[in-house]
Amino acid sequence: MWIPRVSESGRGRNRWTCPYDQEVTDLPDPISRRDRQRQTREAIVFAARAAFAEDGYHGARLDQIARAAGFSKGAVYSNFAGKAELFLAVLDKNIEDSMTRGWNAYDQAPVDISGNDEIAAAIKGFALATLEFIAVAARDEHLSEQVAQRLDQVVGVYAAVVESSRRASADQAADASDAGTGEAEATEARTGEAGPGAGGARPGKARPGEAGARTRGPAEGAGSGKTEDPFTSEQLGALLAALDQGAAVLSLAGSTALDQSLLQAGILRLLEPGRAAGAEPASDGEGETALHHRVIRERVAQALAVRAAGEEERGGRP
Numbered sequence: 001m002w003i004p005r006v007s008e009s010g011r012g013r014n015r016w017t018c019p020y021d022q023e024v025t026d027l028p029d030p031i032s033r034r035d036r037q038r039q040t041r042e043a044i045v046f047a048a049r050a051a052f053a054e055d056g057y058h059g060a061r062l063d064q065i066a067r068a069a070g071f072s073k074g075a076v077y078s079n080f081a082g083k084a085e086l087f088l089a090v091l092d093k094n095i096e097d098s099m100t101r102g103w104n105a106y107d108q109a110p111v112d113i114s115g116n117d118e119i120a121a122a123i124k125g126f127a128l129a130t131l132e133f134i135a136v137a138a139r140d141e142h143l144s145e146q147v148a149q150r151l152d153q154v155v156g157v158y159a160a161v162v163e164s165s166r167r168a169s170a171d172q173a174a175d176a177s178d179a180g181t182g183e184a185e186a187t188e189a190r191t192g193e194a195g196p197g198a199g200g201a202r203p204g205k206a207r208p209g210e211a212g213a214r215t216r217g218p219a220e221g222a223g224s225g226k227t228e229d230p231f232t233s234e235q236l237g238a239l240l241a242a243l244d245q246g247a248a249v250l251s252l253a254g255s256t257a258l259d260q261s262l263l264q265a266g267i268l269r270l271l272e273p274g275r276a277a278g279a280e281p282a283s284d285g286e287g288e289t290a291l292h293h294r295v296i297r298e299r300v301a302q303a304l305a306v307r308a309a310g311e312e313e314r315g316g317r318p
Contacts, residue, residue, distance in 0.1 A: 041079050041089070043069040049090045053125030057087060057132035084143055087133050091150055094126070097303035098296045099153075102160035104168045105267050119301045124291060127252055151241075158244070159237025165271050166233070239270055247290040260285030260294055267293070 031039075047069035051060040062083060066073045080086040137143035229236070243266050247258045264285060285294070 037079070040069075040071065040075060044071065044076055044079060044086070045089050045093050048086050049093065049126065050122070052087065052090060052129040053122045056125075057083075057129040057136070060129075062086070084133075084136070084140075087129075088146055088150070090126075091130070094300065095150060095153055095157075098299040099157040102157055102164050103295045105161055105165040105264075105271055106168050106172075116301065119304060120289075122304060123297060123300055124252065127248060127291060131249075131252070154245075155234070155238050155241045157237075158240040159233045161240060162233040162236045162271065169272060236270060240267060243267065243270065244293050244296075248292050251289050251291040258290040260288040260290055263290045263293060 044065065048060070048065045051065045051068065055061075060083070062076050063073045065086075066076045069075075076086065080089065134147060137147045231239075244263070247263050250258055261284060288294075291297070
């Protein structure tokens with residue numbers, strides 16, 4: 001028989017002991033009903049994402065999704081109204097994994113994950129399933145509204161990319177301007193020490209057009225952020241979304257007209273036309289599929305890897 005034993009100080013935690021003084025480790029608190037339901041939903045969503053990617057929206061079956069998640073079909077219907085609602089939940093998860101955080105378009109591109117065939121197939125498969133779902137939703141007023149809400153979220157993420165990229169560009173221009181000012185002041189100081197030059201120019205001063213007059217660099221002009229862009233961040237975000245999503249559709253259709261190099265060049269052209277117009281597309285990303293920007297692809301890959309690692313730790317259980 002097990003009986004509770006209180007520590008001698010009276011302040012310690014109770015432990016269970018038997019008359020033979022054999023202690024037992026404290027048992028963990030039972031999981032709450034809410035947490036259990038959340039775990040069930042997460043497992044079903046993850047299994048559904050794999051099923052939709054492999055079989056498409058129309059081909060995926062709810063009973064097989066439930067079995068893969070370790071539950072009965074009834075568990076699916078107790079958490080989702082049907083296949084359409086489940087697909088929307090997977091869309092929400094994908095947006096959360098890949099697009100809740102913006103990024104700076106001028107940062108170095110993340111590592112290419114195109115060599116991972118399994119991840120690449122999952123991204124392509126779900127993109128195709130999404131096209132199927134959009135075609136279905138376009139004929140259903142309620143589903144159409146649901147898809148539009150999620151697309152608005154996506155556009156909002158691209159608008160955040162515009163904001164962060166503009167800030168990074170302005171900071172870079174300010175640093176370049178400060179460096180140029182410091183160099184010009186040092187030159188003027190040296191000129192002043194040498195005394196008045198030919199032509200009677202005053203020490204340390206130069207009128208526009210004279211030798212020593214500092215000209216405005218490109219960082220202080222259109223690329224410095226001082227010239228107002230006629231488009232708002234929201235408008236540019238919509239254009240970036242159209243570029244990225246449109247590139248994905250072309251790639252799904254088998255077109256090789258766009259790769260990651262050209263996609264990145266197009267994004268920079270939208271952000272700062274004057275700055276990017278004279279630049280050649282970077283060789284990095286040539287030939288790499290334009291099925292979504294590298295940042296999005298990498299984040300999806302990370303999310304899938306984390307989930308797979310968690311399943312492995314649990315012995316294959318979702």
